[in-house]
Amino acid sequence: MPGKNMRITVLTDNIESNGLTGEWGLSFYIEYHGRKLLLDAGQSGVFAENAEKLGLSLADVDFAVLSHAHYDHADGMSVFLDRNSRAKLWLQESCRENCYRVKEGRMKYIGIRKGMLEKYRDRLVCVRGDQELDEGIRLIAHHTAGLEKAGRREKMFLKQDDGWITDSFTHEQSLVLECGDGIVILNSCSHGGADNIIREVSAEYPGRRVLAMIGGFHLHNKDDDYIRAFAEKLRHTGVGQIYTGHCTGDNGFRILSRELGGMVHQLRVGLEIDF
Secondary structure, three states, X not given: OOOOOEEEEEEEOOOOEOOEOOOOOOEEEEEXXXXXXXXXXXXXXXXXXXXHHHOOOHHHOOEEEOOOOEHHHHOOHHHHHHHOOOOEEEEEOOOOOOEEEEEOOEEEEOEOOOOHHHHOHHHEEEEOOXXXXXXXXXXXXXXXXXXXXXXXXXXXXXXXXXXXXEOOOOOOEEEEEEEOOEEEEEOOOOOOOHHHHHHHHHHHOOOOEEEEEEEOOOOOOXXXXXXXXXXXXXXXXXXOEEEEOHHHOHHHHHHHHHHHHHHEEEOOOOOEEEO
């Protein structure tokens, strides 16, 4: 990647390509000024198989980051932690094995595989709020109040010792990379709202342009009117480019592309994004 500040390679997404395997989930391999990061690992070892086919070494990763506490981003991390003996896994302190959603009138578990956090506890770095990982690399937690409204809309809940509470996504975080006078934001499902996330991160980087927002936007279960209104919210953030897939869904991507034009790009396994 001569002359480039960073390269982001999609290791897992719903859309497979060029002999690489897809699955419901996301995983990104990030090369940034000589450092290597893994953001999420999908729900299985598929990301590792794809990395090998692409010639990307998981053993060379310096930092692993978990975007939030759902199985389709977390469960492949056991494969990563077994193959890489040195990198720590950075996650929000509120990440627990307790995420559920209502499906067909019943609570369905959608969280991190039970026992994984205990098994790898010596490899975890649990942070509270924002955290600098290295020069130009930060984790930004949610600063937006009232995100339990999104949890209620999505019928997502957290199991507590004394019952259930609505998920307000305190376990979700963005990975932010500085790039010249701009920034690139990655947030794999954007449960807190991609427009909210762009505003949250922008507030921490006054005067910096958001070059790109990368990740899923959880539109696969939304109607057309909701998606069109969401597209307008994204437009008003001033974000430069959008790379989206996974939980955005086919219809969500089509409408975003129609409303926002050429700034919207489809994620797929093997895609390389250079800055």
